[in-house]
Structures are given as structure tokens and as C-alpha cells.
Amino acid sequence: MQFEITKEYIEKIQQLITEGKNETLQHLLEEVHYADVAELITELETDEAIYLIKLLENDVSSDVIAELDEDDRENILKGLSSKEIAEELDELDTDDAADIIGELSEKQKEEVIAHLDDVEHAKEIVELLRYDEDTAGGLMAKELVKVNENWNVLTCVKEMRAQAEEVTRVHSIYVVDDNDILKGRLSLKDLLTTSTRSPITDVFIKNVDSVNVHEAADEVAKIMQKYDLEAIPVVDEIGRLVGRITIDDIVDVIKEEAEKDYQMAAGISKDVEADDTILELTKARLPWLVLALFGGFVSVSILGGFSEAMDNYPVLFFFTPLIAAMAGNVGVQSSAIIVQGLANDSLRGSLFKRLIKEVLQSLLNGFVLAALLMSAGMFFLGFQFKVGLTVAISLISVIIIASIIGTFVPIILDKRGIDPALATGPFITTSNDIFGILIYFLIAKLILGF
Known part of the structure; x- marks a missing residue:
């Protein structure tokens, strides 16, 4: 059954915030999906929304912040310190973290990045910030699972277990050479039905669709739509695997393009919202x-x-x-x-x-x-x-x-x-x-x- 946010539910949350009943609030929201919490936050006053964000666990609040639209997120982030923002971003995939940091002022960007605990995570976010947001590089996430073409199946399984801990969803397993050049992808079915001593070169699929980091976002959407892909690898100018784009990011691109075209067809020359000035x-x-x-x-x-x-x-x-x-x-x-x-x-x-x-x-x-x-x-x-x-x-x-x-x-x-x-x-x-x-x-x- 779909969760429904009613007027009574919102009033109950507001009353609990006013009374400072944190444990009751946490218990009430612990089974609520982060997308529903994000919807709830848009119905609250800004100070109430910030109170709720600070109360939630970072792994939940970070997803909530990423789910908000830019205007609501901007109001929330204004009420958080650079250190608090960094704590939220530490829990997010690099693409979502880069999107949020990209909305901050240059000064606050530097402060937030400096407060990130995971240095490697920070480096990857900085790398993503170099790409235009409307390109494959601006859409991609650095989190992925890759194996070397020179390994055997057993080694691959061990490495995949270690890498998968850092990846929210494993859509594909990519195969690279010693220079990280993308060579193909690995089918999980083939991996499970092949002898552990077999070399990966005998198993992996050599033909794999990929996009360049500078490919336009709408072109990436067309490719993924045409070939029914849930994820697509991103390579740089010399073919090195540098990231992947997942279907949820492409859905956002398609939605934004549709909204822009609809507004343009109606004679609106800029991207605006109903609550704009x-x-x-x-x-x-x-x-x-x-x-x-x-x-x-x-x-x-x-x-x-x-x-x-x-x-x-x-x-x-x-x-x-x-x-x-x-x-x-x-x-x-x-x-x-x-x-x-x-x-x-x-x-x-x-x-x-x-x-x-x-x-x-x-x-x-x-x-x-x-x-x-x-x-x-x-x-x-x-x-x-x-x-x-x-x-x-x-x-x-x-x-x-x-x-x-x-x-x-x-x-x-x-x-x-x-x-x-x-x-x-x-x-x-x-x-x-x-x-x-x-x-x-x-x-x-x-x-x-x-």
C-alpha cells in the first residue's frame, strides 16, 4: 500500500517537533521511505525541515536531501554548516554528492570538500565537478564493480565482494585491462556457472555499449532507451573506464527535457516553477x-x-x-x-x-x-x-x-x-x-x- 502524507500526519509531525519528542519522531519515521520523507519535508516550514534532517540518521537524511528539488534543498542547506553538509555527502554516491556540491557557492564548496572524511570519496567528487552537468561525465557515478581481464573467476569473485560494499546497486560487472581500458562486461550468470579456475578471458562479453565522458546527456538517454540498458559505462578519450550512468539518472534527464519542451511549446522561454517570483x-x-x-x-x-x-x-x-x-x-x-x-x-x-x-x-x-x-x-x-x-x-x-x-x-x-x-x-x-x-x-x- 502506498504511503500517504495527510494533513493530519503533517500536523502530528509538527506537534512532535514543537514538543521536542525526538524518540517518537524517529520511531514514526524509521519505516518511511526516504522519498516520502522528502515529500513530507516540502510540506514543513524551513526550520522544521532542518530540525527533522538533523534528527535523522545520516544514511537516511542524505538520501532525503538528494531527493529534494533544488529550491527546497537550497533552503535546507542554508540551515546546515559546511561540516554538517559534508557529513551528509559522505553517505551519498559520488554523482549525487557532486550534484549537491555544485549548487553551493565557491567558498562553501571548498569548505564542504575540506570536511569530507573519506579522502578518496572527496577526490572523486572533485573530478566529477570538472564536467558539464549536461554531459555523461556530469551524470556518472564513480562507484562501480570492475575486474581485470587477467584474473580467473575465483579472484574476480573475491574482488567483487570487496568492491560491492561501496556500491549501492550492482547493475553490471565491467572488465578492464591493466591500464583500465574497458574491454567488456561480465555476466553474473556465466560467472556462477563457470569453474572458479577459468580465466575471465574465456567468459566475459567483449561487445559492450559505452559513452564518452563528453557525450551530451540527451544522447546518453537515447542510447540507453534504444538498447534497454539499466546502466552504461563511461569512458574517457583513450577508452579508460571512469564511471557508470544508471537508469535513475537518465529518468531525471528525460523528465527535465520533457518539462523544458513543454514550457517552450507553451511559450515560456526559461525553466521556471509555479512558485518562482x-x-x-x-x-x-x-x-x-x-x-x-x-x-x-x-x-x-x-x-x-x-x-x-x-x-x-x-x-x-x-x-x-x-x-x-x-x-x-x-x-x-x-x-x-x-x-x-x-x-x-x-x-x-x-x-x-x-x-x-x-x-x-x-x-x-x-x-x-x-x-x-x-x-x-x-x-x-x-x-x-x-x-x-x-x-x-x-x-x-x-x-x-x-x-x-x-x-x-x-x-x-x-x-x-x-x-x-x-x-x-x-x-x-x-x-x-x-x-x-x-x-x-x-x-x-x-x-x-x-
Whole structure:
């Protein structure tokens, strides 16, 4: 049964903190998963959260701190001394510890690192801090199990037992040479079913997927997704094994990318949260709103250029929002499919074939929608055949153009190294609104002759 944090539970914890009943608190939380404790902490006042962190055992509180989002963690760490932070980090894997230290000021980084008890642990954290956080090096952990290709099975088992004490989860056993060059991986099943005297060279699997320390995080995610990997080794420029990336880190990358793309598609240019300041939220939203305002101004200017059509055929005015909306909707649909394909690395085939496919499906959609619109307009609104024909042809044309724009703008942006998610938001909607209105009145002028 899933643990649930209720209002009553939170009030009970707060009361125990106020009364200083530490033993009761410890007993109440000892069976609670650290992720649930982290959720609980986000519901408490900062001083209460810090009190709880200091009360918990370091092996639990360190996991809780790592589980918190950056803003909550920042508030907690402000209430802890450099020595207290170091005590928490001593219990964490190097990748989590490096992530937390990376959020501190330069001065506090040095103080925390100086207070770390395990010198080797400190060295590994410092090494990880050298890598960009959006690369394989920034994601990897130094904790792993590796064996030498020159050992036999018995020696490997002895070494693995010693190494596994420092590793939270053993996903894979990696094989290296005397220079730590990655040679392959070892199957636990093969290890258990092979004679203890057998050399590892007869057992290990030589083909192993790996990534370079400088590989982009999103590329690592694609590789692990493609090959269904729970962990992947990381090598340096000369092929030496330097760390591993596990699936939990990749899930975080995928989540962050999805959130960023979602915000970008909604016209938010920066990574923001709902509880950010008004100024931060305004800075994130305003650029795209300015673009939408500019697009609206262009649309109004186009309408002004066809004032004669309004005088002679005022019914055209009532269909202007419909045409513009359909253009924006179709463009967003097309761009969303392409952006998804680019993100999943599943977009293949020639551009010409994709163009033909988009035109054909747009024609089909356009004819169906135009027939419905023309029929409804003539039977229920009673407008002339020429007006109905104008609206119908305009709708088909707009759908085709919007579909092509929505398909190829993300591809062009991607080829130029720009995030294609830009094409799923106000950019594509605004541009298609403008094209839609322009095409609508050009076709109307051609058919109606004003």
C-alpha cells in the first residue's frame, strides 16, 4: 500500500517537533521511505525541515536531501554548516554528492570538500565537478564493480565482494585491462556457472555499449532507451573506464527535457516553477507574448489591406478567426509529431517523401473539413455558393501550407542546432495565423473579384 502524507500526519509531525519528542519522531519515521520523507519535508516550514534532517540518521537524511528539488534543498542547506553538509555527502554516491556540491557557492564548496572524511570519496567528487552537468561525465557515478581481464573467476569473485560494499546497486560487472581500458562486461550468470579456475578471458562479453565522458546527456538517454540498458559505462578519450550512468539518472534527464519542451511549446522561454517570483515568471513569458503581439499586429495590417472585401462581402470577416485558428492548430499538430520524432531519434526517410505524405494527408483532412464547413454554411447560414467555395478552398490551402510549415520548421531548426521545441509553441501558431489570413483573402480576391 502506498504511503500517504495527510494533513493530519503533517500536523502530528509538527506537534512532535514543537514538543521536542525526538524518540517518537524517529520511531514514526524509521519505516518511511526516504522519498516520502522528502515529500513530507516540502510540506514543513524551513526550520522544521532542518530540525527533522538533523534528527535523522545520516544514511537516511542524505538520501532525503538528494531527493529534494533544488529550491527546497537550497533552503535546507542554508540551515546546515559546511561540516554538517559534508557529513551528509559522505553517505551519498559520488554523482549525487557532486550534484549537491555544485549548487553551493565557491567558498562553501571548498569548505564542504575540506570536511569530507573519506579522502578518496572527496577526490572523486572533485573530478566529477570538472564536467558539464549536461554531459555523461556530469551524470556518472564513480562507484562501480570492475575486474581485470587477467584474473580467473575465483579472484574476480573475491574482488567483487570487496568492491560491492561501496556500491549501492550492482547493475553490471565491467572488465578492464591493466591500464583500465574497458574491454567488456561480465555476466553474473556465466560467472556462477563457470569453474572458479577459468580465466575471465574465456567468459566475459567483449561487445559492450559505452559513452564518452563528453557525450551530451540527451544522447546518453537515447542510447540507453534504444538498447534497454539499466546502466552504461563511461569512458574517457583513450577508452579508460571512469564511471557508470544508471537508469535513475537518465529518468531525471528525460523528465527535465520533457518539462523544458513543454514550457517552450507553451511559450515560456526559461525553466521556471509555479512558485518562482513574479519577475522571473514575467521574464520567461514576456518574449513570446511580444512575438504574439507583433504577429497580431501583422494580421491586423493584412486585414486593413483588404478593407474593400469587408465592404462588399462582410460575411468573410466572420470566417477570419476560423481560418486563422485552423492554420495554427494544424501547424502545432504537425510540428508536435516532428519534434517528438526528433526527440526520440525515430525520424527517418527522405524529406521529399515526407513532403508528399504531408501534402496528401493535408488534402484529405482539408477536403473533409471544407465539405463540412461549406455544407453547414450554405444550409444553416445561407451564404452564396461563391462565398462558400472561397472559404472551402481557403481552408484546404491553409491546412496544406500550415502542415508543411509545421513539418519543416522543426527540421530546419534542428539542423541549425536550435531546439526544435521552439516550433511547437507561439512561433508556429503566430506564423501560421499570418499566413492563414493572407492566403484566405488572396483566394477570396481571386474568386470574388473585389
